[in-house]
Amino acid sequence: xxxxxxxxxxxxxxxxxxxxxxxxxxxxxxxxxxxxxxxxxxxxxxxxxxxxxxxxxxxxxxxxxxxxxxxxxxxxxxxxxxxxxxxxxxxxxxxxxxxxxxxxxxxxxxxxx
Numbered sequence: 001x002x003x004x005x006x007x008x009x010x011x012x013x014x015x016x017x018x019x020x021x022x023x024x025x026x027x028x029x030x031x032x033x034x035x036x037x038x039x040x041x042x043x044x045x046x047x048x049x050x051x052x053x054x055x056x057x058x059x060x061x062x063x064x065x066x067x068x069x070x071x072x073x074x075x076x077x078x079x080x081x082x083x084x085x086x087x088x089x090x091x092x093x094x095x096x097x098x099x100x101x102x103x104x105x106x107x108x109x110x111x112x113x
Contacts, residue, residue, distance in 0.1 A: 002030040007038075013045045013113050014038055015081075015106075019052040022060025031060075035067040044076020045113045047106070051082035056090045068099065077101075081109050 003020040022031060038046065046067070056064075071078045079101045083091065091097045103109035 005030065005034050007034075010110055011113075013047050013110055014043045015047045015049060017049040017052070021055040022053055022063060023055050023057040024059045031063045032066065035063075036070065039067075039070045039074060039076070042074070044071045044074040046071055046076065046078045047081055047109050047113075048078065049081040049106075050087055051084060053084055053087050056087045061090070061094060061096060065096070065099070077113060079103055079109050079112060081106060 001020050002018060002022065004017075005019075006017040008015050008017075016034070018031070035046070038044075048064075048067075068078045081103055083102060088097075088102075091100065091102075101112065103112065
């Protein structure tokens with residue numbers, strides 16, 4: 001389950017440090033609500049630090065895709081920062097790596113906005 005989501009603002013970018021597992025029944029509520037609330041507030045440039053996310057399944061993928069689509073519809077952007085090796089593997093196997101922009105350095109990621 002998602003055990004923690006820390007938020008901070010750097011200019012026009014909202015950075016979310018996500019910790020836990022994004023798996024069936026655990027990811028949807030907390031993660032979706034946080035992201036949808038931010039997007040509804042107009043905070044559509046999102047940098048998600050996934051370095052502490054240990055697992056990602058179909059429900060977690062769905063939550064991530066919904067967030068990307070919602071941000072883009074509002075003229076924003078969503079980038080992943082330092083996904084864990086396990087998460088990166090899931091993104092590669094599902095070919096979602098082509099949908100998402102991934103960065104390993106926060107400063108470089110912020111410059112992409």
